[in-house]
Amino acid sequence: MKIAVVGAGRVGQAIAGSWARLGHSVTFGVRHPHDEKTHQLLASIGQGTRAAPVHDAAKAADVVVLAVPFGAAEEAIGACKGLKGKILVDCTNPLLPERAGLSIGHDRSAGEAIAGWAPQARVVKALNMTGAKNMANPKYPEAALSMLVCGDDADAKRVVAGLVGELGFDVVDAGPIEASRLLEPLAMLWINLAFKLGNGQDIGFRLLRR
Amino acid sequence: MKIAVVGAGRVGQAIAGSWARLGHSVTFGVRHPHDEKTHQLLASIGQGTRAAPVHDAAKAADVVVLAVPFGAAEEAIGACKGLKGKILVDCTNPLLPERAGLSIGHDRSAGEAIAGWAPQARVVKALNMTGAKNMANPKYPEAALSMLVCGDDADAKRVVAGLVGELGFDVVDAGPIEASRLLEPLAMLWINLAFKLGNGQDIGFRLLRR
Numbered sequence: 001m002k003i004a005v006v007g008a009g010r011v012g013q014a015i016a017g018s019w020a021r022l023g024h025s026v027t028f029g030v031r032h033p034h035d036e037k038t039h040q041l042l043a044s045i046g047q048g049t050r051a052a053p054v055h056d057a058a059k060a061a062d063v064v065v066l067a068v069p070f071g072a073a074e075e076a077i078g079a080c081k082g083l084k085g086k087i088l089v090d091c092t093n094p095l096l097p098e099r100a101g102l103s104i105g106h107d108r109s110a111g112e113a114i115a116g117w118a119p120q121a122r123v124v125k126a127l128n129m130t131g132a133k134n135m136a137n138p139k140y141p142e143a144a145l146s147m148l149v150c151g152d153d154a155d156a157k158r159v160v161a162g163l164v165g166e167l168g169f170d171v172v173d174a175g176p177i178e179a180s181r182l183l184e185p186l187a188m189l190w191i192n193l194a195f196k197l198g199n200g201q202d203i204g205f206r207l208l209r210r
Numbered sequence: 211m212k213i214a215v216v217g218a219g220r221v222g223q224a225i226a227g228s229w230a231r232l233g234h235s236v237t238f239g240v241r242h243p244h245d246e247k248t249h250q251l252l253a254s255i256g257q258g259t260r261a262a263p264v265h266d267a268a269k270a271a272d273v274v275v276l277a278v279p280f281g282a283a284e285e286a287i288g289a290c291k292g293l294k295g296k297i298l299v300d301c302t303n304p305l306l307p308e309r310a311g312l313s314i315g316h317d318r319s320a321g322e323a324i325a326g327w328a329p330q331a332r333v334v335k336a337l338n339m340t341g342a343k344n345m346a347n348p349k350y351p352e353a354a355l356s357m358l359v360c361g362d363d364a365d366a367k368r369v370v371a372g373l374v375g376e377l378g379f380d381v382v383d384a385g386p387i388e389a390s391r392l393l394e395p396l397a398m399l400w401i402n403l404a405f406k407l408g409n410g411q412d413i414g415f416r417l418l419r420r
Contacts, residue, residue, distance in 0.1 A: 001373070010342035018346060018377045063369065064331070070320050074327050083331035087366040089373075090390070091337040093397045094320040099405060102398050104323065108314045110280045110304040117284050121293035127275070127301040132220035136228060140418045143352065148399070156297040159273065163211070163299075167228045175402055180300070182402070185395035187303045188312050189358070192385055192392070193417070195309060202420035207403070208350045210412035 004029045004061035006054055006076050008041055011091055012067035020047035029057030029064075029080075054079040058086070065089040070103075102181075111150070111180025124151035124160040125180045129187045131194060131201045138168045138204065145204035146170045148186070150179035172207050214239045214271035216264055216286050218251055221301055222277035230257035239267030239274075239290075264289040268296070275299040280313075312391075321360070321390025334361035334370040335390045339397045341404060341411045348378045348414065355414035356380045358396070360389035382417050 005016045006029040020026045026049045030038055033051035042049055051057075058064045058080035068076050070092040077083070094104040111125040126149040127135060138145040147169035151157040161171045174183060186205070193199045215226045216239040230236045236259045240248055243261035252259055261267075268274045268290035278286050280302040287293070304314040321335040336359040337345060348355040357379035361367040371381045384393060396415070403409045 001369075003373070011337065011345055014342040014346035015337060015377060019373065022376050024373075063373065065337070066324065067337075073320070073324055077324070077327045080328075083328050086331050087363075087369055088324070088328050088331035088333045089337065089370055090321050090324045090333055090335045092320050092324065093338050093394050093401075094323075095398070095401075099398075099401050102394055104318045104320055104394070106316055106395055106398075110283070110302050110314055111300050113304075113314070114276065114283055114287070114298070114300040114302065117287045118290075118293050118298050121274070121296050121298035123298045123300055125300045127221065127225060127277075127299065128303050132224040135221055136224035140420050142418050145418060153297075159211075159297055160299050163213070163229065163234075163273065166232050167225060172403070173407060174399065175407055179399070179402065182395040182399040184303050184312055184314070185316055185392040186399065188305070188309075188316075189384065189389070189392040189396065191303075191305070191309050192389065193382070197383060197385055199419075204418055205415050206418050208352050208355060208414055208416050209409075210350050 002060060002062045004057035004064045006058065006064060006066050007068035008038065009067060013041065015065065016049060017045045020045055020049045027052050027057040027060065029054035055081050058083065061086070063087045063089060065091060067091045070094045106181045109180035109184055111177050111184070115177050122151070122153035122156035123177055124149060124156050125177060125183055126160050126164055129183055130190050130204045133201050134204045135167065140204070143206055144168055144170045146172050146207040148172045148174040148183050150174040150177055150183060152177050170206065212270060212272045214267035214274045216268065216274060216276050217278035218248065219277060223251065223255070225275065226259060227255045230255055230259045237262050237267040237270065239264035265291050268293065273297045273299060275301060277301045280304045316391045319390035319394055321387050321394070325387050332361070332363035332366035333387055334359060334366050335387060335393055336370050336374055339393055340400050340414045343411050344414045345377065350414070353416055354378055354380045356382050356417040358382045358384040358393050360384040360387055360393060362387050380416065
């Protein structure tokens with residue numbers, strides 16, 4: 001396929017390199033297609049990968065991959081001009097500076113509300129991200145499901161991690177209670193996959209380590 | 211440990227059963243500890259599991275597990291009365307009726323913003339939820355990482371799923387573009403795990419199937 005990768009950062013380079021090696025025709029859409037940095041990039045990837053102004057790259061492509069920071073996305077889309085009927089792959093995340101969080105939505109959570117209602121308790125968010133059947137048995141043929149756990153009190157989190165581990169889960173520390181903003185969407189994702197998208201309840205997430 | 215499970219729904223039953231079999235002292239905190247339904251529940255779990263009013267169960271416990279719907283959480287916490295120093299495990303999710311979404315936060319996403327800026331394109335959210343190193347090589351010793359993909363145009367999503375699969379990912383359909391509200395927090399979670407919580411970038415999520 002003819003693929004335009006708009007943005008030549010680390011993600012753009014990684015996917016462009018793989019697709020080019022697989023035989024796809026890959027063109028980076030960049031502001032300065034002829035500068036030294038771009039030449040070095042193309043040389044390192046090889047495989048006939050090209051660079052062109054964003055508009056030209058997008059125009060010629062079947063699939064346009066938006067691999068720029070979210071803050072640059074609107075301008076990059078404007079530079080593409082007509083994307084009529086094109087497939088546009090959005091790889092962005094609305095990150096705050098220094099990866100402090102997401103700038104869109106996600107500014108509250110049930111976990112934080114619970115902590116506010118129980119100010120004297122040491123609240124740990126856990127056991128929210130999968131279904132009851134997985135809670136009863138998180139051991140899959142392949143491996144154990146992961147359970148992410150977050151909270152502000154390290155001792156409390158350690159105790160809960162122990163109890164969750166005893167259930168058979170691979171326990172992963174997800175940070176402070178504010179991370180409930182991330183664990184609750186993960187639950188919603190599981191719910192959608194299980195109940196709306198036809199996968200059923202015998203699915204679950206595991207964090208792999210290389 | 212002495213564990214109070216507040217709420218006797220499916221999740222509460224699953225975890226209470228496992229913990230009781232492991233030798234923990236488990237008491238359900240419920241409104242009606244002596245009704246027929248509760249008796250049947252205790253009989254089915256066995257292992258010395260008891261039921262008590264929420265306050266009594268919480269008072270006697272080392273760890274209080276809040277396994278009620280989020281809408282009932284504030285009242286349940288009130289019923290616990292003093293939770294001073296107690297470990298409170300929050301298993302709730304702020305679900306909308308019929309699991310339509312989350313009622314707290316998560317009402318917008320970059321993916322939807324992108325779709326708004328490119329109204330003529332067929333936007334697919336993909337390749338946002340892990341790092342560049344994993345994009346270049348998503349094959350782990352254990353298995354391939356999963357990549358969740360969402361979008362409103364089925365054909366476009368199929369094409370992108372093909373391209374993402376060629377990178378070596380196990381591709382999972384996460385539904386319409388609105389699911390960007392869930393995939394972006396998943397990215398933030400990966401970022402936190404990799405960069406803030408000391409796991410490094412050689413980690414990633416996989417969806418297991420039983």
